[in-house]
Amino acid sequence: MRDPRYDILFEPMKIGPLTAKNRFYQVPHCNGGGYRDPSAAAAMRGIKAEGGWGVIFTEQCEMHHTSEITPFIELRLWEDKDIPQLRKMSERMKTHGALAGIQLAYSGINGPNLYTKEVPLAPSALPIRTFTNDPVQARALDKQDIKDLRRWFVNAAKRSKDAGFDLICLYGAHGFGIFQHFLSRATNQRSDEYGGSLENRARFSQEVIADMRDAIGDTMAITLRVSLDETIGELGFSNAEVRDYIEMNKDLPDLWDLAQGTWEDCSGPSRFKEEAAQEQLVRGIHELTDKPIVGVGRFTSPDVMAKMVKTGTLDFIGCARPSIADPFLPKKIEEGRIEDIRECIGCNICITGDMTMSISRCTQNPTFMEEWRKGWHPEKMNDKGDSDNVLIVGSGPAGLEAAWALCRRGYDVAVAEARDVIGGRVARERLLPGLSAWGRVVDYRDYQLSQRPNVEIYRESELDADSILEFGFENVCIATGSTWRRDGVSRQHVVPMPIAEGAKVYTPDDLMDGTIPSGRVVVYDDDHYYMGGVLAELLAKQGAQVTLVTPSAFVSDWTNNTLEQIAIHPRLIEAGVEIVLNQGVTEIHPDHVVSNCVYTDRTWKIEADAVVMVASRLETNGVYNDLKAREAEWADAGIKSVKLIGDANAPGPIAWATYAGHRYARELDGGDIGDALPFRREITELAVD
Ligand SMILES: Cc1cc2nc3c(=O)[nH]c(=O)nc-3n(C[C@H](O)[C@H](O)[C@H](O)COP(=O)(O)O)c2cc1C
Ligand code: SF4
Structure with a gap:
C-alpha cells in the first residue's frame, strides 16, 4: 500500500494542453540503440510505461541531416520514412497511460557529422566541441540558414505529431542543442538581432516555438530543456542568466526542463554527484514562472522526491539513470514497495553505450536494452526448466x-x-x-x-x-x-616485467585489505578504469607522495566513456598526485621504477618506495x-x-x-x-x- 506521504507524487499534473497521470517524468536518455535500432529502444520504453512513469521521452533525435553526433547514437527524424519506427516507439510509451515525448535536437557545434560529412551549422563559426576533438568547424548560420533551420524544426514537429507523440522537448542543455548555442555568449558571438543582449540571444528559441505552435496546433505540448549553469567561465550561460531568461520568457514553453551540465565539464550525470545535487541551482526558479518544472538529480528516494514537489522546487521528478536502473520505480513507490527499488549506483556505464556506439548496459539492471528478447519479464515469475x-x-x-x-x-x-x-x-x-x-x-x-x-x-x-x-x-x-595480479603482467607486459628482490609491490586487494603503502608511491595504472584514480587519490590524501603512471594519454582512460574522466583528473591534481601520461613501467626496484615512453625506447627513473600495480586481474x-x-x-x-x-x-x-x-x-x-x-x-x- 502506498505511503500517504508520497501521494503528492501521484497527483496528475498539467503540461500545456495535456495531463500527466503522475509526477514521474523519464527525461530523455540515449541507450546506444539509436537510429540503427529504435525497436529495441521502443521495447525498453514499453517496459517503463508498464513501470508507471507518467511521462516518457525518447533520447535526443536529430531532425536534419546536417546534424549528427559521432560516436553518439541518437535517433533520427530526418525524413518521413523515419516516422513509422518512431510511431511504434510512441505506441509503446503510451501503453499504460503515459504521455509520450520526443526530444528534437539540432547539435550545432556539438555535431561533428563524421558520417554525413555535412558542414555543421551554428550561431557562430567555431570549432566543433566534442570529447573526441574532431577537427571540424561549424559555419555560422546566415539569415537564410536561420529561416531554413526554423523550417526544419517545423517539419520535425509535424513528423513528431504524425508519429503519435504528445510532447516535444527542444534540446538546449548539456552543451547540446542549438538553443543553448544561441543562448550562451560563449557560442553565440553574433552581432545581429540573434546575438549580443539576452533578448537577442533568446530570439531563436522564441521564433522556433512560435513556428511550431502554428504548425502543430494546440494538442501537443512543447517543452524546453535548458542548462542550469554552463559552468564554462565568464561567457557561459550562468545560473543567473538562466533565471533572467526564464523570467523574460516565462510562458514560452509548456514546461521548463532544467538540467545541469555541459559537454565540457560533464557536471550532469556523475557518481561524484549525490541525489538531488542540482537542487541549489533550481531552487526559486518556480517564482519566475507558472509553467511546470522538471529537474533531475539521480532521484531514488521517495522522501527526497516528495520534498522537491512539496517545497515547490519541482513539479515533476525527472529521472534518466534511476529509470534505467529500475524501470518500475514509480510502480514500486505506488505499491509501497520502497525496499524493492533497485537504486542507480551512478557508475555511468549506461553512457558507455553512447560513447562506443554499442547497445548500453546498466550495472544494476541487466535487462536494460534487452527488453526486446522473448521469454523474460523483469517483474514477474518466468518459466522454469527441467532441473530443480x-x-x-x-x-x-x-x-x-x-x-x-x-x-x-x-x-x-x-x-x-x-x-x-x-x-x-x-x-x-x-x-x-x-x-x-x-x-x-x-x-x-x-x-x-x-x-x-x-x-x-x-x-x-x-x-x-x-x-x-x-x-x-x-x-x-x-x-x-578474480584477484588483482602482482606478478607484473599487464596490458603493456604480456609476460611479467622484472621485479627486483626487495621491491614493494602492492595490489588494489592489499589496499582494500588495509595495507596502505606510504612514502613515495607509484600507482601504475594499466587497467584504465576507476581503480587507479581512486587509489591514487586515497593514498595522496593519506599523505603519500603519489605519482600515477599510465601508458594511456589520459588518467583513468576508460572513464572517458562514462563522462567521469574530466572529474577525476582535477581531483588528482588537487590531491597533489603527479600524473605521468603516455608512460609505462618496465622494471620495479626497491627505490625506483624504470618508466618508458610508450612511443619510443626512451626510459626514465622515477623514485619510489612502493608500487601499486593496478594492472590486470586473475580469474x-x-x-x-x-x-x-x-x-x-x-x-x-x-x-x-x-x-x-x-x-x-x-x-x-x-x-x-x-x-x-x-x-x-x-x-x-x-x-x-x-x-x-x-x-x-x-x-x-x-x-x-
Ligand atoms: C545514458 C544517458 C544518455 C543520456 N542522453 C540524453 C539525451 O539524449 N538527451 C538529454 O537531454 N539528456 C540526456 N542525458 C541526460 C539525462 O537526461 C539527465 O539529465 C542526466 O542523466 C541527469 O539525470 P539523472 O540523474 O536522473 O540521470 C542522458 C543521460 C544518460 C545517463
Ligand atoms: S549503469 Fe550505473 S549509472 Fe547507469 S543507470 Fe545503471 S547503475 Fe545507474
Whole structure:
C-alpha cells in the first residue's frame, strides 16, 4: 500500500494542453540503440510505461541531416520514412497511460557529422566541441540558414505529431542543442538581432516555438530543456542568466526542463554527484514562472522526491539513470514497495553505450536494452526448466544476480560464500572513497534474496570440488571472482616485467585489505578504469607522495566513456598526485621504477618506495578447473551442468558480471536468449507482449 506521504507524487499534473497521470517524468536518455535500432529502444520504453512513469521521452533525435553526433547514437527524424519506427516507439510509451515525448535536437557545434560529412551549422563559426576533438568547424548560420533551420524544426514537429507523440522537448542543455548555442555568449558571438543582449540571444528559441505552435496546433505540448549553469567561465550561460531568461520568457514553453551540465565539464550525470545535487541551482526558479518544472538529480528516494514537489522546487521528478536502473520505480513507490527499488549506483556505464556506439548496459539492471528478447519479464515469475536446484559458488555481483534471476524462474538456489560477508569485489570496493553507492549492487540483491523462500546464502563456506560433488546439486555455477595480479603482467607486459628482490609491490586487494603503502608511491595504472584514480587519490590524501603512471594519454582512460574522466583528473591534481601520461613501467626496484615512453625506447627513473600495480586481474577459477578435471564423476553425483561466470570466467566491469549472472540464469536448462542485438528487430517479438 502506498505511503500517504508520497501521494503528492501521484497527483496528475498539467503540461500545456495535456495531463500527466503522475509526477514521474523519464527525461530523455540515449541507450546506444539509436537510429540503427529504435525497436529495441521502443521495447525498453514499453517496459517503463508498464513501470508507471507518467511521462516518457525518447533520447535526443536529430531532425536534419546536417546534424549528427559521432560516436553518439541518437535517433533520427530526418525524413518521413523515419516516422513509422518512431510511431511504434510512441505506441509503446503510451501503453499504460503515459504521455509520450520526443526530444528534437539540432547539435550545432556539438555535431561533428563524421558520417554525413555535412558542414555543421551554428550561431557562430567555431570549432566543433566534442570529447573526441574532431577537427571540424561549424559555419555560422546566415539569415537564410536561420529561416531554413526554423523550417526544419517545423517539419520535425509535424513528423513528431504524425508519429503519435504528445510532447516535444527542444534540446538546449548539456552543451547540446542549438538553443543553448544561441543562448550562451560563449557560442553565440553574433552581432545581429540573434546575438549580443539576452533578448537577442533568446530570439531563436522564441521564433522556433512560435513556428511550431502554428504548425502543430494546440494538442501537443512543447517543452524546453535548458542548462542550469554552463559552468564554462565568464561567457557561459550562468545560473543567473538562466533565471533572467526564464523570467523574460516565462510562458514560452509548456514546461521548463532544467538540467545541469555541459559537454565540457560533464557536471550532469556523475557518481561524484549525490541525489538531488542540482537542487541549489533550481531552487526559486518556480517564482519566475507558472509553467511546470522538471529537474533531475539521480532521484531514488521517495522522501527526497516528495520534498522537491512539496517545497515547490519541482513539479515533476525527472529521472534518466534511476529509470534505467529500475524501470518500475514509480510502480514500486505506488505499491509501497520502497525496499524493492533497485537504486542507480551512478557508475555511468549506461553512457558507455553512447560513447562506443554499442547497445548500453546498466550495472544494476541487466535487462536494460534487452527488453526486446522473448521469454523474460523483469517483474514477474518466468518459466522454469527441467532441473530443480542450483548451487552458486561465490556471492559477488555475478553470483548474486544469478541467484536472483534463478529465483525468478522458480529454482531452489544455494549460494556459498567463502568470506563472512557477501558481495565479492563490491564488498570491499564500496568502502573506497566515492564508491559507497557500489554497495547498492549487493544490498538490493541481498534484500531481494532474503525475501525468497527458495534461496539460502551460506557465509564462511569455502567449497572445494569434493564437497560440491558430495552435495550433488543438479547445476553448479562458479562465480568466484578474480584477484588483482602482482606478478607484473599487464596490458603493456604480456609476460611479467622484472621485479627486483626487495621491491614493494602492492595490489588494489592489499589496499582494500588495509595495507596502505606510504612514502613515495607509484600507482601504475594499466587497467584504465576507476581503480587507479581512486587509489591514487586515497593514498595522496593519506599523505603519500603519489605519482600515477599510465601508458594511456589520459588518467583513468576508460572513464572517458562514462563522462567521469574530466572529474577525476582535477581531483588528482588537487590531491597533489603527479600524473605521468603516455608512460609505462618496465622494471620495479626497491627505490625506483624504470618508466618508458610508450612511443619510443626512451626510459626514465622515477623514485619510489612502493608500487601499486593496478594492472590486470586473475580469474579465481580453481574450483571450476578441479570440477572439470573430474567431469566423469558428475553423473554419479547428480550434477548436470557446471558453468563458470563473471570475473571468474573473465574479469571485467561490474555490469559485465551482473549481465553474466542474469544470462546464466536465463540460459540454464537449454534456454537460449540469442546473440547480440540484431538491428531493426520486429517489435512484435517483445517480452511485454
Ligand atoms: C545514458 C544517458 C544518455 C543520456 N542522453 C540524453 C539525451 O539524449 N538527451 C538529454 O537531454 N539528456 C540526456 N542525458 C541526460 C539525462 O537526461 C539527465 O539529465 C542526466 O542523466 C541527469 O539525470 P539523472 O540523474 O536522473 O540521470 C542522458 C543521460 C544518460 C545517463
Ligand atoms: S549503469 Fe550505473 S549509472 Fe547507469 S543507470 Fe545503471 S547503475 Fe545507474
